[in-house]
Amino acid sequence: MNQDFLPITREEMEARGITQPDFVYVCGDAYVDHPSFGHAIVTRLLEAHGYSVCIIAQPDWRDPASIQIFGEPRLGFLVSAGNMDSMVNHYSVSKKRRAQDAFTPGGVMGKRPDYATIVYCNLIRRIYKKTPVIIGGIEASLRRLAHYDYWSDKLKRSILLDSGADLISYGMGERSIIGIAEALESGLAVRDITFIEGTVYKTRNRDDIYDAVELPSYESLLADKAAYARSFYTQYCNTDPFTGKRLFETYDGALFVVQNPPAKPLTQSEMDQVYALPYRRTYHPSYEAAGGVPAIEEVRFSLISNRGCYGGCSFCALTFHQGRIVQTRSHESILAEASQMVWEPDFKGYIHDVGGPTANFRAPSCEKQLKYGVCKHRQCLFPKPCENLRVDHRDYLTLLQKLRALPNVKKVFIRSGIRFDYLIHDKDQTFLRELCGHHVSGQLKVAPEHISDAVLEKMGKPPVEVYRRFTRAYRDMNERLGKKQYLVPYLMSSHPGSTLKEAVELAEFLRDLGYMPEQVQDFYPTPSTISTCMYYTGLDPRTMKPVYVAVSPHEKAMQRALIQYRSPKNYDLVLEAVTKAGRTDLIGYDKNCLIRPRRTGGSGRILRTDGPRADGRGRQKPETAGQSRQKDGKTGTDISRRQKDGTDGIRGRSSSQTPAESRGAKKKKTIRNVHRKKS
Numbered sequence: 001m002n003q004d005f006l007p008i009t010r011e012e013m014e015a016r017g018i019t020q021p022d023f024v025y026v027c028g029d030a031y032v033d034h035p036s037f038g039h040a041i042v043t044r045l046l047e048a049h050g051y052s053v054c055i056i057a058q059p060d061w062r063d064p065a066s067i068q069i070f071g072e073p074r075l076g077f078l079v080s081a082g083n084m085d086s087m088v089n090h091y092s093v094s095k096k097r098r099a100q101d102a103f104t105p106g107g108v109m110g111k112r113p114d115y116a117t118i119v120y121c122n123l124i125r126r127i128y129k130k131t132p133v134i135i136g137g138i139e140a141s142l143r144r145l146a147h148y149d150y151w152s153d154k155l156k157r158s159i160l161l162d163s164g165a166d167l168i169s170y171g172m173g174e175r176s177i178i179g180i181a182e183a184l185e186s187g188l189a190v191r192d193i194t195f196i197e198g199t200v201y202k203t204r205n206r207d208d209i210y211d212a213v214e215l216p217s218y219e220s221l222l223a224d225k226a227a228y229a230r231s232f233y234t235q236y237c238n239t240d241p242f243t244g245k246r247l248f249e250t251y252d253g254a255l256f257v258v259q260n261p262p263a264k265p266l267t268q269s270e271m272d273q274v275y276a277l278p279y280r281r282t283y284h285p286s287y288e289a290a291g292g293v294p295a296i297e298e299v300r301f302s303l304i305s306n307r308g309c310y311g312g313c314s315f316c317a318l319t320f321h322q323g324r325i326v327q328t329r330s331h332e333s334i335l336a337e338a339s340q341m342v343w344e345p346d347f348k349g350y351i352h353d354v355g356g357p358t359a360n361f362r363a364p365s366c367e368k369q370l371k372y373g374v375c376k377h378r379q380c381l382f383p384k385p386c387e388n389l390r391v392d393h394r395d396y397l398t399l400l401q402k403l404r405a406l407p408n409v410k411k412v413f414i415r416s417g418i419r420f421d422y423l424i425h426d427k428d429q430t431f432l433r434e435l436c437g438h439h440v441s442g443q444l445k446v447a448p449e450h451i452s453d454a455v456l457e458k459m460g461k462p463p464v465e466v467y468r469r470f471t472r473a474y475r476d477m478n479e480r481l482g483k484k485q486y487l488v489p490y491l492m493s494s495h496p497g498s499t500l501k502e503a504v505e506l507a508e509f510l511r512d513l514g515y516m517p518e519q520v521q522d523f524y525p526t527p528s529t530i531s532t533c534m535y536y537t538g539l540d541p542r543t544m545k546p547v548y549v550a551v552s553p554h555e556k557a558m559q560r561a562l563i564q565y566r567s568p569k570n571y572d573l574v575l576e577a578v579t580k581a582g583r584t585d586l587i588g589y590d591k592n593c594l595i596r597p598r599r600t601g602g603s604g605r606i607l608r609t610d611g612p613r614a615d616g617r618g619r620q621k622p623e624t625a626g627q628s629r630q631k632d633g634k635t636g637t638d639i640s641r642r643q644k645d646g647t648d649g650i651r652g653r654s655s656s657q658t659p660a661e662s663r664g665a666k667k668k669k670t671i672r673n674v675h676r677k678k679s
Contacts, residue, residue, distance in 0.1 A: 005033055005284050006043050007054045010069055022051040023181070024073040026120050028089075028112040029082035029103040029295075030287055031057040033280040036299040037083055038137055042177055044277040051075070051181055057284075058104065058111045061119045064127055072128055075184040078177075079120050079165065080137030083295070085526065086116035087151045093524040094553065095151060102298075105283075105290035114151075117143075121163035132190035134180055135159065136169040141321050142528040144170050144200045144259060145235060145249055146218050146228070148536040150525040155222055155536070158249065158257045160202055166190040168200035172307065172322060174274060175263040197241070198263030203256050212246035212258065213238070219252075225537040226544070232533045233541035239319050241265060242373030265308065265327045265370075272333035275304070281341075301341060302353035302415070303334055305399065309357040310365045311419055312379040313449075314460040314530035315495065315523065318357050324374045326361045331399050335406070342408040349410030351403060358419045360431070362396045365389050382460045385425055393423070393431035404438060414439045420446045420470040421462045429477070436477045440485050444474070447490040450498070451509045458497035458540065458547060460530070488517075493559040494550045495523040496534035500581040503559040507574075507594055508586075510563065520563045522556055565594045 007013040008031050013021065023046060027039045034040055043053045054073075059066035082089065082103055089112070090098060100107040113119040117139050124133055143149075143159040160168050167190065169176040176198035183193045194201050194208065203209070213234065221228045231249075238244040244261040251257065266274070281300070283293040308326045309318045318324075334354070341347060353359070364370055365380040366388040380386050403412045414435070423432060435444075448467040450456055456463060471487060478485050493503065510516060525532040534540055534547045550556050558580075561573035574595050578586045586594040 005031070005280055006047070007070075008057055008284055008286070013054050013070060016052075018052050018054070021054040021070055021073050022046075022075045023053045023078050024056060024070050025053055025078045025080070026056045026059060026067065026124070027080050027082055028058060028086055028116040028120070029080075030105050030111075030293045031055050031284045032103075032282070032293050032296055033284070034282065034296065034299060035275050035277075035279055035304060036302075038173070039080060039082075040279055041274060041277075042078065042080075042136070042173060044279060045174055045178065045274065046181060048277055049178055049181065051185075053078075059120070059123075061113045061116075061123055064123060067120075067123050068127060072131055075181065076132030076134055076166075076190070077124050077128070079117055079124070079133060079135045079140075079163075081116035081120075081139035082112065082137065085139045085142065086112055086114060087149075088524070088526060090114060091151060093522045093556075100294070102295040103293065105287040105293055107291070107294045117159060117165075118163045121165050125164045132167075132184060133163075133165040134167045134169055134177075134190075135163055135165040136173050136177070138317075138321060140165075140168050141170040142317050142526070144168050145215070145247070145257065146221055146231070147527045148228075148525070148532055149527065150532070150535075155228065157218060157251065158200070158202075160200055160257055161251065161255070166201070167193060169198060170200060170259075170321075171198050171262055172266075173198065173263075174266060174270070194258070195260070197260050200257060200259045203258065204254060206256060209246070209248050209256060209258055212248050215247055215249045217250040217253070226539060229533055229537040229539045229541040229544060232528075232530075235259075235528075236319065236530065236541070237376045239323060240373040240376070241323065241325070242371070243376065244373075262323060265323065265325045268328060268330050271307075271327055271329045275329055275333055275337060298352075301344075301347060301351055303338055303341075303351065303403075304356055305329055305334055305354050305359075305396075306356040306361055309361065310374065310380040311358055311361075311422075312382055312460050314458060314534075315492070315532075317526060317529050320528040322357065324380075325369050326364050328362050331402060334399060335402060338403055338406055338409075342406055347408065349408055351409060351412045353413060353415040354400060354403060355414060355416035357416070358422075359414045359416045360393060360396055360418050360423060362399075363390065363392070379460065381419075381421055382462060383457070384462070385421075389425075391422060391425045391427075393426055393428075397431050397434055400434065400439060411441070412439055413441050415445070418444065418446060420448075421466050424466060424470045424473060429473075432473060432477050433481070436474070436483060436485060437481055442484075443486045443488045445488045445490060446470070449490065449492045450495065450502070450506060452498070452502040452505050455495055455497045455502050458531070458534065459492075459495055489515075490519075490521065491517055491563055492521045492523055493563055494556040496531055496540075496547045496549045498550065498559060499548050500555070500558065500562075500577055503562045504578060504581050504583050504586070507562040507565050508592075510565075511592070511594060516564055516566045520560055522560050562594075571595060 007016060025039055025043050029039065032040060043055060046053050054070045056067065056069060089101060092098060098109060101109045101111065104111045117135050121133055121135065140159055145158050147156055149156045167180060169180065176196050179196040180193060215231045215234060216227045221231060235247060238247060239262060241262040241264045246260055248256050248258040283296055287293055306326055306328045308322045308324060310324045310326065380389055400412055403409065449459055449461055451464045453463045474487060525535040530541060535549050538546055538549055540547050550559060558573045558577040561570035562577050564570055565574045578584060578594065587597050589596060
């Protein structure tokens, strides 16, 4: 097997002796030959099965010649928008254009189009009318049936129709892409490839569809949001590879889009084989002049140990893409990859992560999943752990211990996320002790997301008391170990179910905690999540009961501002929010207030907007904030907070002056005024 990069130019293709490639892979990302990138896995896997593959990375979609550099492939085009949905890649939740693209050389934005999968496929179809086109990746996977598109605020058709492609390979794709390749190699027409699990196809013959659940037609979904909520939940309940049914949608009464059941999860040996392929583990050398591809830095010294997640968060698309059954690599496979990594010239002794969607999931949640699949209408951890849930960290702990023992390794961190509601149910505290003792870099990031049980229920997250239990256990363990390590909670604003009342409750929680997060995630309605369905329909698809949704940008801004209520730039939004919520008791000088009142002159003219707190409280506590406090050498006051919000919390004084300096400045000002009068 050739261990060079796969060809991205005609010269590289000819150097390999290829006259016509079997497949041409068109991708919205730059070419990075690393197993954290979907295009690397798919192309290396096809190569391992004897197929030749060339890659067109980030073609100029305005120039038809950019899609023709390798000519027509023998078997077909494979198209992906990249590791992210192209719209998420391009736009923030406020629909503002992002400044950088981490998956492009030099981080340059604008090297791929909006709705990249559709644009690339239409470009191919302009030139190659009958060549098979198969689409995959996260964008195609999550848009495989009718879906709500946040950026256009419309219900869109299956991406299979708008792209003009022949098939979708959805989910992780290893099984389905090889099945498609073998079918095409056998001479089967692409229109006849209707039987492969993990694919979506289209047909005009209703009689070809068998043993399938009919979803509401696209036209009925446009007319009735409740119909969409019911349709979406039917899809959600059929994402399991063992119990999922074939589904189909009708368009214009004559065209059918058919989703086959999901592909079966990979066995451990199959996972090991995928990650043992000869990846170069970096970007193509042609990108060096542009500064390389920034996204590699996050994963270069990290290890993927699992995939899939049974956490079941409503706002997460993992159920639709990787599925709920956890699949893992063997210790031997992970150690073999790590043993290569630790000898790389730039390795500094730190393995940045060992995990996946959830780091501490190393097995299916219960014994029956690999035989009977996951439960359709029950979650493993929500609203409380299932009685069949296996809580066991021993395998993961052993893996971490082996990695720590490798030569050149100073520290092994866990950055991909610990599921605290799983950890807290482990009666054996060995893993918590090892986590605090060896795998935290001063602060541990966890995701309670909110503190209102009403909102947490819509999120599919456990009650806040579970998080409180974990924080106590984490604090106690660090005290026992003599370590000063902190928790950094990820929080989300404006999730369906959150009114201003719940947003204020979250602000009060942060006030009592003495912590203001530097980063807040405003809820982002990405395709194919329960939360996005709630956002679009105003209904919880699980119960069909109405859900409050903050849809106006202004209300979303208020909810976000409440989480960072101490920032002066958020004062007006916080004032408006607490007033509308009927909580003007939070405006004042009391220690429980969030903000001070505005001070005005006799004419009503605003003289000053006072700082958020009158008593200087609300500074970040190192016990919870995840930051050590930096002391001013002159006064001993906390300067880390002053640098962020421009006030030291004492009478609105400028953060650049100590009390003595402030008094001195006033004295100098008086002297200057006297001199002016004399002159």
